[in-house]
Amino acid sequence: MSDQKIKNMEGFAAVSxxxxxxxxxxxxxxxxxxxxxxxxxxxxxxxxDYRPNVYAVNQNRRQTKNIGLVVPNLTDPFFxxxxxxxxxxxxxxxxxxxxxSSHGGPEQEISNLESLRSIxxxxxxLAPLGRASFEDQVAAFASEVPTVLxxxxxxxxxxxxxxxxxxxxxxxxxxxxxxxxxxxxxxxMKTPINPNAYKRRTAYIAAMGRLGHEPHLIQVDGxxxxxxxxxxxxxxxxxxQQKLPTNTILCSNDRLAIGLLSAAFENGIKxxxxxxxxxxxxxxxxxPFSRFxxxxxxxxxxxxxxxxxxxxxxxxxxxxxxxxxxRREETLFEGKLVMRGSA
Amino acid sequence: MSDQKIKNMEGFAAVSxxxxxxxxxxxxxxxxxxxxxxxxxxxxxxxxDYRPNVYAVNQNRRQTKNIGLVVPNLTDPFFxxxxxxxxxxxxxxxxxxxxxSSHGGPEQEISNLESLRSIxxxxxxLAPLGRASFEDQVAAFASEVPTVLxxxxxxxxxxxxxxxxxxxxxxxxxxxxxxxxxxxxxxxMKTPINPNAYKRRTAYIAAMGRLGHEPHLIQVDGxxxxxxxxxxxxxxxxxxQQKLPTNTILCSNDRLAIGLLSAAFENGIKxxxxxxxxxxxxxxxxxPFSRFxxxxxxxxxxxxxxxxxxxxxxxxxxxxxxxxxxRREETLFEGKLVMRGSA
DNA sequence: TCATTAACTTTACGCGCGTAAATATTATTG
DNA sequence: CAATAATATTTACGCGCGTAAAGTTAATGA
Numbered sequence: 001m002s003d004q005k006i007k008n009m010e011g012f013a014a015v016s017x018x019x020x021x022x023x024x025x026x027x028x029x030x031x032x033x034x035x036x037x038x039x040x041x042x043x044x045x046x047x048x049d050y051r052p053n054v055y056a057v058n059q060n061r062r063q064t065k066n067i068g069l070v071v072p073n074l075t076d077p078f079f080x081x082x083x084x085x086x087x088x089x090x091x092x093x094x095x096x097x098x099x100x101s102s103h104g105g106p107e108q109e110i111s112n113l114e115s116l117r118s119i120x121x122x123x124x125x126l127a128p129l130g131r132a133s134f135e136d137q138v139a140a141f142a143s144e145v146p147t148v149l150x151x152x153x154x155x156x157x158x159x160x161x162x163x164x165x166x167x168x169x170x171x172x173x174x175x176x177x178x179x180x181x182x183x184x185x186x187x188x189m190k191t192p193i194n195p196n197a198y199k200r201r202t203a204y205i206a207a208m209g210r211l212g213h214e215p216h217l218i219q220v221d222g223x224x225x226x227x228x229x230x231x232x233x234x235x236x237x238x239x240x241q242q243k244l245p246t247n248t249i250l251c252s253n254d255r256l257a258i259g260l261l262s263a264a265f266e267n268g269i270k271x272x273x274x275x276x277x278x279x280x281x282x283x284x285x286x287x288p289f290s291r292f293x294x295x296x297x298x299x300x301x302x303x304x305x306x307x308x309x310x311x312x313x314x315x316x317x318x319x320x321x322x323x324x325x326x327r328r329e330e331t332l333f334e335g336k337l338v339m340r341g342s343a
Numbered sequence: 344m345s346d347q348k349i350k351n352m353e354g355f356a357a358v359s360x361x362x363x364x365x366x367x368x369x370x371x372x373x374x375x376x377x378x379x380x381x382x383x384x385x386x387x388x389x390x391x392d393y394r395p396n397v398y399a400v401n402q403n404r405r406q407t408k409n410i411g412l413v414v415p416n417l418t419d420p421f422f423x424x425x426x427x428x429x430x431x432x433x434x435x436x437x438x439x440x441x442x443x444s445s446h447g448g449p450e451q452e453i454s455n456l457e458s459l460r461s462i463x464x465x466x467x468x469l470a471p472l473g474r475a476s477f478e479d480q481v482a483a484f485a486s487e488v489p490t491v492l493x494x495x496x497x498x499x500x501x502x503x504x505x506x507x508x509x510x511x512x513x514x515x516x517x518x519x520x521x522x523x524x525x526x527x528x529x530x531x532m533k534t535p536i537n538p539n540a541y542k543r544r545t546a547y548i549a550a551m552g553r554l555g556h557e558p559h560l561i562q563v564d565g566x567x568x569x570x571x572x573x574x575x576x577x578x579x580x581x582x583x584q585q586k587l588p589t590n591t592i593l594c595s596n597d598r599l600a601i602g603l604l605s606a607a608f609e610n611g612i613k614x615x616x617x618x619x620x621x622x623x624x625x626x627x628x629x630x631p632f633s634r635f636x637x638x639x640x641x642x643x644x645x646x647x648x649x650x651x652x653x654x655x656x657x658x659x660x661x662x663x664x665x666x667x668x669x670r671r672e673e674t675l676f677e678g679k680l681v682m683r684g685s686a
Numbered sequence: 687t688c689a690t691t692a693a694c695t696t697t698a699c700g701c702g703c704g705t706a707a708a709t710a711t712t713a714t715t716g
Numbered sequence: 717c718a719a720t721a722a723t724a725t726t727t728a729c730g731c732g733c734g735t736a737a738a739g740t741t742a743a744t745g746a
Contacts, residue, residue, distance in 0.1 A: 008702050019725045024704060034712085034723060054461050055402040056702035060731055075427060075631070080418040084446060096458070099442055103427060115439070118397050228635045258635050265637035266684075288418070292571045292601050294608035294637035341609075351732050362695045367734060377693060377743090399732035403701055 006050040016044035027052050058120070063322075067095045067315060068116040068124035068145075070109065072152070072193075073225050074101035076255070077288045079127065082151070082304050086125060089312040095122070104193070104225040106132045113141045123315040126158065127151035130195040146318040150311045152195050153330070160314050160329035162307045166196055169300040169335030170203035170250075173282055175211065176337055177248050181280060183213040185244060187260065188252035189230065190219040197252050200284065204250065216245050231259020239267055239279075248280040248343065254290045254299055257283030261293050261342065271295060272341055280343035284335075295341030303333040349393040359387035370395050401463070406665075410438045410658060411459040411467035411488075413452065415495070415536075416568050417444035419598070420631045422470065425494070425647050429468060432655040438465070438662075447536070447568040449475045456484045466658040469501065470494035473538040489661040493654045495538050496673070503657050503672035505650045509539055512643040512678030513546035513593075516625055518554065519680055520591050524623060526556040528587060530603060531595035532573065533562040540595050543627065547593065559588050574602020582610055582622075591623040591686065597633045597642055600626030604636050604685065614638060615684055623686035627678075638684030646676040 013020040058064045071079040090097040102109035123146040130152040139157045147158040177184045186204045208215040222230035251257035270277045272295045286301030356363040369376050401407045414422040433440040445452035466489040473495040482500045490501040520527045529547045551558040565573035594600035613620045615638045629644030
């Protein structure tokens with residue numbers, strides 16, 4: 001670092017002794033120039049600290065290097081974790097991730113897509129809100145910008161979807177619960193936002209049927225994304241006022257389970273596996289906090305490393321080929337049983 | 344929406360019957376044109392769906408409308424929450440927030456600042472890692488771009504700092520704990536990343552002295568941001584192997600407390616206020632999950648609405664005035680006692 | 687009504703870079 | 717060493733918009 005500020009590529013061409021078009025080539029792909037010139041350029045870069053103006057670059061390039069990443073709710077550590085993983089993969093591929101959270105609202109989701117549109121992203125990875133999403137507008141966006149969905153599916157929208165095999169994972173935990181104790185009742189929200197919730201409900205009913213048990217749904221009221229709060233409030237209600245058919249509760253997701261565990265504790269109901277416990281509780285997702293509940297939460301983990309990897313891989317392929325998929329890909333990954341103290 | 348695509352302002356000028364320079368004025372500030380022309384423009388916008396190219400705009404404007412927002416770790420719901428609040432305020436002011444997480448690493452923090460620099464933000468709100476931050480490089484950035492720090496202070500860096508008054512808040516909870524039972528020992532990491540942790544340690548020692556008690560620090564090993572894990576692992580160790588001088592533990596932050604609560608539960612140590620409990624645990628921050636621990640966590644809340652509001656307000660003022668602060672502002676907000684079941 | 691002012695149109699240039707075409711310079715190869 | 721291929725340079729234009737200057741039109745007020 002020395003000398004006075006260089007304000008454009010012209011200036012850097014002067015001090016480096018390399019012509020501007022060659023510099024332009026270099027910045028687009030360092031390997032596209034001869035080794036000797038590359039070394040000259042990099043030597044000059046060390047001395048002079050110049051970087052191409054991103055705005056001028058993006059105005060002229062056919063495609064930007066931006067990849068949008070939209071998640072439904074960043075205050076949920078589950079999504080924050082996936083986002084982090086995906087961001088890392090995008091950066092490693094030489095692209096620029098732009099992270100946006102829909103904060104649980106469909107208006108925000110659309111406004112996220114709109115601000116992405118104005119940034120002209122090469123592609124977008126979208127975990128939609130689900131049931132609440134304004135499907136038409138999301139579809140319109142996805143028809144203009146290469147879009148890959150993950151976590152929650154919107155039928156027919158985007159080039160591909162990567163998510164969890166709720167059928168498999170629910171079956172896994174229902175089987176486990178049945179063979180290790182009483183069959184579970186299913187604790188969920190009456191009108192969940194997330195389409196996975198519906199799949200899990202259906203999968204629960206099917207699994208119970210297959211094992212020869214009567215399914216039993218506990219569907220509680222509650223809106224929004226404060227799942228722990230809903231689990232706590234409604235959990236307290238059903239634990240105190242309702243006679244459960246069995247001593248085992250499977251929650252539609254870990255965050256509900258966290259609230260429910262808290263409610264059980266408050267009401268002096270001992271949860272766990274040993275003989276002194278009167279209730280078993282299990283969840284789904286392997287939420288980052290589920291290791292630290294009391295007792296720690298038995299659950300099913302989602303393979304979100306695979307979801308992230310395949311999602312990024314797919315959007316990169318779409319960007320590179322500049323084509324759309326011949327047919328929409330839909331891949332579900334299997335969950336793994338995570339046995340802990342609560343069931 | 345009709346007609347064929349309009350690709351630039353020239354084209355929109357043609358269909359709207361308004362000259363391009365006037366349109367340019369309008370898009371920079373709708374109120375800068377006569378009402379009648381504004382209506383014409385907005386009528387045309389409804390029909391034709393045109394938006395100025397952000398890259399061309401930002402290349403030519405003296406200042407962009409971008410405001411960078413850097414937090415140490417988005418997977419911590421505490422920061423995700425603040426980020427969300429701040430983002431909302433920035434959008435309301437007509438600016439464009441760019442959210443980046445440093446994931447707990449100083450290299451990432453610097454690389455966040457560098458990618459912000461290339462986006463030429465009008466200003467930046469930065470919650471630095473703290474002790475781990477590469478101070479020189481952060482300072483260099485802050486001298487080029489108007490920067491306001493929050494949450495964690497780096498002495499002398501940036502135009503202003505907004506955070507919590509750890510002295511007041513720790514004093515508050517120490518006093519509460521002392522008057523409601525045995526005086527607390529202080530549970531913390533030996534070498535915390537966060538400068539607030541040091542302030543809290545000092546504040547604890549001072550508060551205990553003031554109340555005539557002997558301070559007692561439990562400083563555990565552990566690196567990184569997995570505070571729950573550290574609290575759990577080291578908590579289990581001290582709860583089982585060490586004889587504590589009192590039955591009350593004040594944790595340096597809620598996430599350590601969450602881990603510690605979990606460790607206590609696993610080891611059959613009953614935590615809480617009633618006579619059957621043998622341990623009291625308190626935290627600091629009012630973490631989103633602290634309501635749902637077992638028992639729920641007594642803690643001190645940070646006034647992060649005020650921190651967010653004042654931070655945004657200040658950066659906007661700096662941007663508007665295009666000047667730096669005459670002198671660095673440092674404002675600390677008071678915490679509030681949140682009494683729950685654990686202490 | 688006409689003078690005054692505010693707002694608009696026309697014209698033109700600049701921002702920093704991508705990129706194409708023609709030409710000049712290096713490497714590579716037998 | 718000459719022929720050929722690979723890479724650089726020179727020159728020039730375009731991207732979409734901000735913005736200044738000069739001229740024109742519309743609103744305002746006594």
